Amino acid sequence: MPRYYLHSNVIFEPNALEKLPEELARLGITKPLMVTDPGLAELGMVQKCSDLVPELVAFDSTPPNPTELAANQAAELYRRHACDGIFALGGGSSMDLAKAVGILVTHKCDLSDYDVTGPSPKSLGPIAPLLVIPTTAGTGTEVSVGCVLMFNDGHKGVIDSERLIPATVICDPKLTLSLPARLTAATGMDALSHCIEGYCSNISNPLTEPIALDGIRRIAAAIERAVNEPNNLDARSDMMMGALQGGIAMSMELGAAHAMSVPIGAILHGHHGAETAAVLGAAMRFNEGSVPEKMKDIRDALGVPSDGCVENWVDNLCHRIGLGTSLRALGLDETDIDRIAEEAAHSVFNATNPRQGTVDEYRAILTSKL
């Protein structure tokens, strides 16, 4: 039975960070745990937030990808200081770590009990009040149900629940003015892929599809300016909105590009956005015949000529913004292809792709991008 949900509560404006105290108060949070990473702490963001919210307790050790270990360390800090809520300031890692902490401080089980890739995942109850402030544009996790974690036993799992959707999102585009070009490009292509794959998903719906299509148009029009003119606030603002729209679009799951990029990432441990960008064009060409109406809308939104090859267009965009589309250049070789193709064909993202690729079909796509 189709169930469509939208849960977003977003403050969106340059300088929106200044609203942090009142938005925490609105959620009833008096003593927040701040979750961020060492780089942002070094840039002075912990100090800046302390000036706004003196009572905060800071956990600034978020690793590049969130781990169960780090989540437990942060939860220990939360309990020790009797915190009553959480805010994350950072990229996908800090936001997902904050979601995990929100679970740990309100539930008695292990995090792995909620891993949807596990044998019998439990349902979540309410988590600690959670506010997030994205500093990349972006993973979309600021409005999504997902939390990706490296568990203590070494496997990467996912916790997936509407309970994890942050209660409030503060989108302050000024926080991305210092995002370096390569990260702008990689996180921007991640956001674009969320909009494209969410739009094409075979479980997309009339509430998320229009938002996804608007996101495609918006990101396509802004991404090069955001990369080349780092201080262009309009471009940064559009990228942040596009990432938010991508986060909403991906509530309807993703497709072949992510089916491939997740196992690619398990081998390369590179930037997820860069890995997804490398295979996005090929995934779109793979899908084109199955969803011709949707692909026409996407071509119009991107500005691809009707007789143009969509894979070449997307690859050329990547090149213009400094991202490679050669999997070999990223670090893969022929010996990796079988494993990636196998995982891609069995991925949940393949299930919601417009066509369900076989192992052989994924092998062919991946080989063509080597």
Add this chain to the structure above:
Amino acid sequence: MPRYYLHSNVIFEPNALEKLPEELARLGITKPLMVTDPGLAELGMVQKCSDLVPELVAFDSTPPNPTELAANQAAELYRRHACDGIFALGGGSSMDLAKAVGILVTHKCDLSDYDVTGPSPKSLGPIAPLLVIPTTAGTGTEVSVGCVLMFNDGHKGVIDSERLIPATVICDPKLTLSLPARLTAATGMDALSHCIEGYCSNISNPLTEPIALDGIRRIAAAIERAVNEPNNLDARSDMMMGALQGGIAMSMELGAAHAMSVPIGAILHGHHGAETAAVLGAAMRFNEGSVPEKMKDIRDALGVPSDGCVENWVDNLCHRIGLGTSLRALGLDETDIDRIAEEAAHSVFNATNPRQGTVDEYRAILTSKL
């Protein structure tokens, strides 16, 4: 500071009504008050719901427009039977009445203390768990913050709070198969006006605008079939989705058409949708020069030729579906115009209209539609 919110949790499918027991359980409701109207009771809907949910307590006396009196009567029934939640099955009146009951059984104040048209409206806390099942397409109140009530002192007020957004909506298009042609037309134009006015609102945003535009396209393509082929389930389904999209669009407030139709309704007490339809085209022509890009999108979505008059196009659509666009035929005359124009110019809906009409400008529009 712009704040964008989306809160929708929708089950959307023919026969979705069968999911009522599990959706009530999901909200923790074990003994629901059912709020509906005498007409639907007569059609057997109370019995049908009792078969699904034997423990329900039925209040089937919702008047055509919700009143404080009826809300208190229903709340009394709720308390007497120790209910723990509410579901409404009906049109805007039943759903708004249910929202009012949800307030009464959880708050100690009078309903009028929350009236946003009053001197110092209080803020709402959480209300009773609320699920709604629309049977018209529609007011959009199933996903909106508003509750329109006739208070005991005779004035029509509004309670406006995100707390009033129903926790779950069950959209079962089959429930509208029996909706008569005139109601299909009138509620359909109400939904279309929500999409159009929400799209043009000067506080619209990138999350609601794409949904609103999709709603315009969808309703324009379906409304005549829904009126002329009452058993066309696809058309009914599209109208129900368009109404939902209109409910989301109107979270960004409305415009000149509603600025006029609300005071028209205060005089005529006719169908709000029919009253709005009569002035919608004129309102769009009034706005066209102020939002040319948006009006171009709307023309494309409606199918209005680029050199066509948008007012004539909308009026002709109304005529084809049996709705008049002569205010005199609806029951007004010259002596009513000043009062309506005065109220329209001071309406909150005028404030969010692309241009803020003066009393003289509204007088001219209304006179032209007499």
